Amino acid sequence: MKDQNIIKTLNEIAEDGVPASLDMWPAIKDRLQPGRPSSRPARWMPVTRLGRASLMLVALLLLGGTVYALTPAIGQVFRAFLPGWQYVEESHLTREIGLSQTIDGVTVTLERAYADANEIIIGYTVTGASEAAHASHISLTDEQGRVFPEIAGAGVSGASDLLGVQLRPGEGAYVSAFDASLVEGTPLALSLRLTMHLVRLVPAEQPAPATTLPEPTGSTVTIAPALTMQEEIVGGPFVFDFNVPFTPGQSIAAHQTAEASGVTMRLEKVTIAPSETRAILCFAPPDGADHWTLLATLSTGDGQEIPVSFVSPLEGDGYEHCQRASFPQPLHDKSGSWKLTVTELIGTDLTQIPTRDIRLAGPWVFHFYVP
Amino acid sequence: MDEQKAIARLKRGDIKGLETLVRKYQVTATRAAYLITHDRAVAEEIVQAAFLRAYERIGQFDAGRPFGPWFLRSVVNDAVKYVSRDGQLISIEAEIEAEEEETALSDFLADPAPGPEDLAEAEERRQIVWDALGALPPQQRAVIVMRYYLGLSEAEIGKHLGCPLGTVKWRLHAARKRLQELLHSLQASWETSR
Numbered sequence: 001m002k003d004q005n006i007i008k009t010l011n012e013i014a015e016d017g018v019p020a021s022l023d024m025w026p027a028i029k030d031r032l033q034p035g036r037p038s039s040r041p042a043r044w045m046p047v048t049r050l051g052r053a054s055l056m057l058v059a060l061l062l063l064g065g066t067v068y069a070l071t072p073a074i075g076q077v078f079r080a081f082l083p084g085w086q087y088v089e090e091s092h093l094t095r096e097i098g099l100s101q102t103i104d105g106v107t108v109t110l111e112r113a114y115a116d117a118n119e120i121i122i123g124y125t126v127t128g129a130s131e132a133a134h135a136s137h138i139s140l141t142d143e144q145g146r147v148f149p150e151i152a153g154a155g156v157s158g159a160s161d162l163l164g165v166q167l168r169p170g171e172g173a174y175v176s177a178f179d180a181s182l183v184e185g186t187p188l189a190l191s192l193r194l195t196m197h198l199v200r201l202v203p204a205e206q207p208a209p210a211t212t213l214p215e216p217t218g219s220t221v222t223i224a225p226a227l228t229m230q231e232e233i234v235g236g237p238f239v240f241d242f243n244v245p246f247t248p249g250q251s252i253a254a255h256q257t258a259e260a261s262g263v264t265m266r267l268e269k270v271t272i273a274p275s276e277t278r279a280i281l282c283f284a285p286p287d288g289a290d291h292w293t294l295l296a297t298l299s300t301g302d303g304q305e306i307p308v309s310f311v312s313p314l315e316g317d318g319y320e321h322c323q324r325a326s327f328p329q330p331l332h333d334k335s336g337s338w339k340l341t342v343t344e345l346i347g348t349d350l351t352q353i354p355t356r357d358i359r360l361a362g363p364w365v366f367h368f369y370v371p
Numbered sequence: 372m373d374e375q376k377a378i379a380r381l382k383r384g385d386i387k388g389l390e391t392l393v394r395k396y397q398v399t400a401t402r403a404a405y406l407i408t409h410d411r412a413v414a415e416e417i418v419q420a421a422f423l424r425a426y427e428r429i430g431q432f433d434a435g436r437p438f439g440p441w442f443l444r445s446v447v448n449d450a451v452k453y454v455s456r457d458g459q460l461i462s463i464e465a466e467i468e469a470e471e472e473e474t475a476l477s478d479f480l481a482d483p484a485p486g487p488e489d490l491a492e493a494e495e496r497r498q499i500v501w502d503a504l505g506a507l508p509p510q511q512r513a514v515i516v517m518r519y520y521l522g523l524s525e526a527e528i529g530k531h532l533g534c535p536l537g538t539v540k541w542r543l544h545a546a547r548k549r550l551q552e553l554l555h556s557l558q559a560s561w562e563t564s565r
Binding site: 022029031072 | 389390393394401402403405406411414416418422423424426427448449452493496497500515520522
């Protein structure tokens with residue numbers, strides 16, 4: 001019976017604070033924003049490592065599907081593309097931000113954000129655009145003025161059975177990821193500023209000229225580029241100031257070297273965080289190619305073998321000739337003896353048409369222990 | 372519409388099913404979140420977001436299970452995360468003196484006396500408990516709310532939190548002890564200030 005007093009008091013506090021007449025259904029119904037089915041084909045942007053490349057829109061032929069509202073579509077984008085993003089979303093690690101700005105009838109809402117030692121991931125939605133505009137010229141900075149480079153993006157507009165969304169014209173849900181390796185130490189939270197303009201892709205007025213190349217047989221081949229698209233600014237700048245909790249990763253300072261095919265490669269460090277595991281590999285590139293990538297496999301202590309998903313060059317002092325190898329799975333709960341095996345280096349001479357590849361066989365093998 | 376039918380409709384994408392679930396659980400869920408976050412607006416936002424998430428993920432929900440515990444677990448977890456991330460604690464400046472003899476929490480909370488003349492005392496009691504609850508760390512706050520407001524058994528709390536029964540017992544013991552210390556301290560502060 002004694003516990004009944006505690007129960008009674010807590011109930012009294014709860015009833016005082018939240019009346020039984022509470023009705024949140026109208027607000028929830030508004031947020032669902034059920035819309036008419038759209039006959040527009042779905043467009044979604046694949047995840048790419050951007051670097052200097054632009055985002056490409058890929059048209060899907062899928063129609064129909066269950067009606068889903070705009071805000072849940074963000075969750076679908078988080079879940080559909082990368083395992084690390086899916087983990088972050090489903091583990092409720094993102095912080096709901098809910099900041100909106102409207103310019104010229106176009107509303108951008110910064111829905112949620114997440115930050116760890118490898119990535120800062122933001123999800124945002126767009127409504128009211130005349131076409132499904134996406135954001136470009138995105139910049140993410142912190143209070144110290146550091147600029148976090150954008151490294152990946154994905155999004156959806158229209159209808160998609162694949163993602164289970166059906167958005168109205170002018171609506172889109174997008175996720176962008178930024179390289180967080182500039183963050184120093186282990187702050188509790190990051191104070192960030194996100195700036196973006198709204199753009200849409202339109203056909204270029206002057207398509208690139210066709211190129212004629214000689215063939216070994218003596219004939220010629222004409223290469224006519226596909227229709228060239230260019231970005232047209234439709235709104236902005238949208239500016240959002242927000243805080244996001246920071247999840248520190250586990251950093252393994254490997255400092256190991258391995259040699260194969262006459263190339264000495266150094267594993268600088270491995271950073272393990274919920275969004276991805278990232279290895280920094282450095283080597284002096286052989287002559288004959290100006291762009292290098294690699295194939296690699298990461299073996300965790302429990303025997304899981306994970307192929308590398310993205311490789312991109314690092315920029316900045318001290319990181320010349322270094323590559324960022326990303327394994328976008330949530331491995332932060334794994335420990336033990338790990339092994340990183342680089343099986344091949346692939347160099348491309350981009351000045352040559354057609355391009356030439358140089359392939360150097362490995363393996364370059366690195367062992368390290370994850371506590 | 373009963374809950375099973377509501378879930379079946381929701382799985383087919385009919386938001387009428389969600390309306391039934393909202394109307395059934397909104398008050399309990401918001402009150403539980405309110406007791407943990409100490410902020411009604413935040414509590415409502417947490418519960419709304421949880422309903423929206425349930426709507427998105429209803430496809431993954433096993434209709435053979437009861438919806439309420441699954442949903443309330445999500446709400447409690449989000450409320451704890453909110454409090455943890457914002458470091459929201461109400462500081463108690465008075466010194467806490469440890470009691471040699473552990474007294475049941477409810478011994479401190481005197482039986483509510485009947486009559487309007489005790490309304491002021493009841494209000495005081497609620498304020499003291501409210502302040503003490505706010506001073507608990509988020510996880511301890513959550514087990515107190517789950518045990519004494521949501522009425523869950525220790526085994527059920529363990530299922531909610533995904534931890535063994537022994538851990539739940541320890542957390543509940545630690546939460547009760549801490550709450551008891553805070554209640555005593557706050558009671559002393561109230562009496563001194565009057």
